Amino acid sequence: MRSILIKSGLLLGAVVLVGAGTIAWSQYSNTSDLPFDDTVGKDPKLVEPDPQWIPSVKLVETVGWAANEAPKAGEGLAVARFAEGLDHPRTMLTLPNGDVLVAETNAPAGNKPKGLTGIVMGWMMGKVGAGEASPDKIVLLRDADGDGKAEQRFDFRSADMHSPSGMAYRDGKLYIANHDKVLEFAFQPGATKLDGKPLRTMMDLPPAGNHWMRNLLLSQDGKQLYVAVGSATNIADEGMEAETGRAAIWEIDVDTARRRQFAAGMRNPNGLGWNPSTGEMWSTVQERDMLGPDLVPDYLTNVPVGAQYGWPWIYWKTTFDERVQWPMQTYMLEYTRKPEYAMGAHAGTLGMVFANGGNRMGAKFANGAFVARHGSWNRRPAVGYDVVFVPFDANGNPQNGKPIPVLSGFLKDGSHTHGRPTWLAWDKSGSLLVSDDTAGVVWRVQAPGAAPTAAIKPVETEHMKPLKEIKDPTIPGATGNLEAGFTKGPDKLLPTGH
Numbered sequence: 001m002r003s004i005l006i007k008s009g010l011l012l013g014a015v016v017l018v019g020a021g022t023i024a025w026s027q028y029s030n031t032s033d034l035p036f037d038d039t040v041g042k043d044p045k046l047v048e049p050d051p052q053w054i055p056s057v058k059l060v061e062t063v064g065w066a067a068n069e070a071p072k073a074g075e076g077l078a079v080a081r082f083a084e085g086l087d088h089p090r091t092m093l094t095l096p097n098g099d100v101l102v103a104e105t106n107a108p109a110g111n112k113p114k115g116l117t118g119i120v121m122g123w124m125m126g127k128v129g130a131g132e133a134s135p136d137k138i139v140l141l142r143d144a145d146g147d148g149k150a151e152q153r154f155d156f157r158s159a160d161m162h163s164p165s166g167m168a169y170r171d172g173k174l175y176i177a178n179h180d181k182v183l184e185f186a187f188q189p190g191a192t193k194l195d196g197k198p199l200r201t202m203m204d205l206p207p208a209g210n211h212w213m214r215n216l217l218l219s220q221d222g223k224q225l226y227v228a229v230g231s232a233t234n235i236a237d238e239g240m241e242a243e244t245g246r247a248a249i250w251e252i253d254v255d256t257a258r259r260r261q262f263a264a265g266m267r268n269p270n271g272l273g274w275n276p277s278t279g280e281m282w283s284t285v286q287e288r289d290m291l292g293p294d295l296v297p298d299y300l301t302n303v304p305v306g307a308q309y310g311w312p313w314i315y316w317k318t319t320f321d322e323r324v325q326w327p328m329q330t331y332m333l334e335y336t337r338k339p340e341y342a343m344g345a346h347a348g349t350l351g352m353v354f355a356n357g358g359n360r361m362g363a364k365f366a367n368g369a370f371v372a373r374h375g376s377w378n379r380r381p382a383v384g385y386d387v388v389f390v391p392f393d394a395n396g397n398p399q400n401g402k403p404i405p406v407l408s409g410f411l412k413d414g415s416h417t418h419g420r421p422t423w424l425a426w427d428k429s430g431s432l433l434v435s436d437d438t439a440g441v442v443w444r445v446q447a448p449g450a451a452p453t454a455a456i457k458p459v460e461t462e463h464m465k466p467l468k469e470i471k472d473p474t475i476p477g478a479t480g481n482l483e484a485g486f487t488k489g490p491d492k493l494l495p496t497g498h
Contacts, residue, residue, distance in 0.1 A: 032293040036344055036383045039297045042400050044342035046316055050292035051323055058380035060417045062438040069418065072409035073445060074389075076362050079407060082143070082433055082444040083150040087135040089435045089442060091215070091351075091423045093167035097189040098428030100141040101156060101167055102435065102442065106134035108163040108179050108208050136161045138176070140192050141442070148431065148444055154192035163208075166216030166227060173199075173254075175225055177214035180207035182227055182252070202257050205229055206245045217272035217281070218254075225252040226281065230268035234289050235312040240326050247311050249283065249303060265309040265336065271352025271371065271424070276456035277396030280304060284349040284371060285339070287315060293379040298349035299339035300371060300390060300398070310336040341398040347384040348374035351423035351435070357455030360430040362447035367456055368392040368399075370406060370432060372421040385410040387421050387434055387445075395459055407434060407445060 038045040073079040083089075086104060093101045137158040141150035157176075166177035174187035174194065182202040185194055202225065205214055211230025218225055231247040232238065249269055251262040263269075268286035275282050281303040287296040288311070296315045313328045314320055317338035343349040351372040355365055368391040375384035388403035411417050419439030427433050430453075431446035 031380050032345075034294045034345075036347075037402055039294060039345040040342055040402055042341055042398060044297045044316075044344075045294075046296075046319060047292065047294045049295055049319075049321070052290045052292065057377055058382045058414075059377060060375065060382045060385075060411065060415060062419060063412060063416050064439050065418045065441065070409075071407040071418070071421075071443060072405075073407060074405040076364065076447050077406065077445055078448050079443050079445045080148060081441055082148065082427070083141050083153065083442040084440060086139070086440040086442065087137070088132065088437050089139075089422075089440065090213070090437050091165045091167060092425040092433055092435055092442070093169065094425050094427060094433070095169055095189040098143065099189060099192075100143075100150065100425065100427065100433065100442075102139050102141060103164045103167065104135040104137045104139060105161075105164050106132055107212050108134060110208075134163050136163065138164060138167075138194070142192075143427070146429070148427075148429070148446075150442075156192065157194040160198065163212055165213040168216040168218045168225060170218050170222045175202065175216055175218075177205070177216050177227055179212040179214060180205050182214070182216065182225070200257065202252050203227065203250065203259055206232065208232075209246065210234070211246075211268040211286070213270060215270055215272050217274075220274055220279070223254055225254055226250065226262060226272060227252065228266075228269040228272055228283065230270075230286075231311065234267075235321060235324050236326055243312075249281075251305075262305055263303045263307040263309075265307075265311045265314075266303075267311040269303075270350045273352055273354045273369070275302065275392075275396050276354055276356045277367075277392065277394070277459045278302075279458065280396070282352070282354070282369065284343065284352045285309070286349055287345075288312070288321065289346070289378045291321070294345050297339075297342035297345050298347050298373075300341045300343055300349070300352065300369060301337070301339040308332065308336050309339065341390060343371060343373060343403075344383060346376035346379035348376040348420075349384075350374045351421075351425075353424045353426060353432070355453065355456070358430045358452045359426065359432070360446045360450045360452060361432060362450045363453070364404065365389050365406075365447075366453040367394075370424050371403070372424050372434065374420050374422055375410075375417065381414060382411060382417075385417055385420060387424070387432075394457070406432070407443065410436075 070079050088106050089102045090105050091103045138156045140154040140156040142152040143150045163179040164176055168175045174185045176183050181204050183198040184200050184202050209232030215228040227250045229246050232242050236243050247267055248261050249263040250259050252259045266285045269283045271284040283303050284300050286298050312324045314336050317336050353370050368389055370389050372387050373384035387407040389406050390403050391399045393399055419436035421434050422437045423435040425433045431444050434443040
């Protein structure tokens with residue numbers, strides 16, 4: 001018996017030493033070789049992959065904000081507290097009357113892997129302020145006197161809320177996405193509590209997973225509802241069957257609740273919005289981990305219907321992830337899209353809103369996208385922990401440059417942060433709201449004295465006119481101007497007018 005106890009004790013000691021050594025190695029080795037900005041922009045630098053069994057880790061502990069502390073606002077901007085004392089506020093929705101809904105939420109219970117991996121992950125999540133049980137509540141914030149601070153707070157809904165995140169409203173219907181389903185409620189702005197049962201379940205969703213948030217976006221005409229669903233694992237570690245319906249954006253018909261997959265191959269899509277210049281959907285996406293601290297950049301991109309961004313087999317359009325052994329669709333490389341703009345490797349890109357006219361952020365921020373970078377555990381030194389602005393051109397494309405700082409100073413030092421910017425929304429005045437989940441604050445940013453910005457002009461292009469007739473120039477007698485809009489030159493067809 002004594003021998004068994006001694007052997008058990010030695011085994012336990014060895015496990016503890018291995019665990020401690022693993023954590024120490026991950027915390028203090030394998031530092032990034034690139035400046036973070038090299039992984040940001042339209043043409044980020046992609047280094048050679050360095051697959052990791054034990055990832056590089058930089059756990060940044062949240063210490064909160066003192067009463068006289070605040071993030072650093074970008075040039076020409078000012079920041080103040082819109083609300084504080086919240087319990088892990090993540091997503092936000094501003095209603096037509098100016099009330100702001102905030103989801104106090106976290107990962108669903110039992111959402112960690114089993115065994116030693118789950119123990120280590122739980123320890124890491126607790127260290128960075130993400131390990132608490134989900135509050136499972138939506139609160140309503142009201143700035144009744146218009147002074148830029150929400151002096152009223154109401155418990156809006158907690159019944160049937162299970163890690164709620166995405167919210168959308170239109171024409172008396174409020175949509176809320178739990179981690180496992182999308183619910184529709186009857187609701188009129190002005191009410192401070194959401195009573196009654198859901199009218200219906202719009203869609204059952206793949207539950208939980210490593211990426212449990214489910215953002216919602218209504219189409220501009222209100223006829224379709226879009227829901228972003230992240231992958232369950234890093235690179236389909238448990239097989240593709242476990243990823244069914246994930247790493248995708250779904251489209252739901254509001255009238256019939258019929259749905260189709262709108263876009264795929266997006267490891268963890270989050271912030272969704274309509275580009276005011278082009279009318280296209282855009283999304284932020286968190287890319288894969290454990291290829292080294294400088295791979296792979298998170299990104300901001302357009303999402304046309306049928307888009308495929310390659311996960312888990314491909315990243316940044318042309319690079320294969322050789323760790324993935326599951327069969328890939330035939331010719332997938334030929335139709336995989338390249339992301340439009342890199343937000344940086346392991347930046348933890350989450351919330352996004354477009355400047356869309358009426359915003360009080362000043363002329364420098366009149367056309368483009370605001371993005372919250374939540375920060376990530378998988379890069380050393382720590383990066384993200386800020387809000388930035390990506391300027392767009394008149395054609396609705398990101399400009400070729402680096403983002404402009406909007407809010408920074410969340411990182412106190414290399415091992416501590418005051419909080420973590422998570423989600424973005426516009427308040428009724430046109431100021432930018434920023435949720436800070438681990439600090440329990442919603443910040444309000446504006447340019448003091450700035451007039452509301454002008455609406456973004458839609459890009460208008462002339463479409464090709466339909467052909468009435470096509471004449472084959474190889475047929476004898478087919479000479480002169482052709483109905484197809486071409487003239488016959490000596491050796492080839494030339495467009496008319498050239």
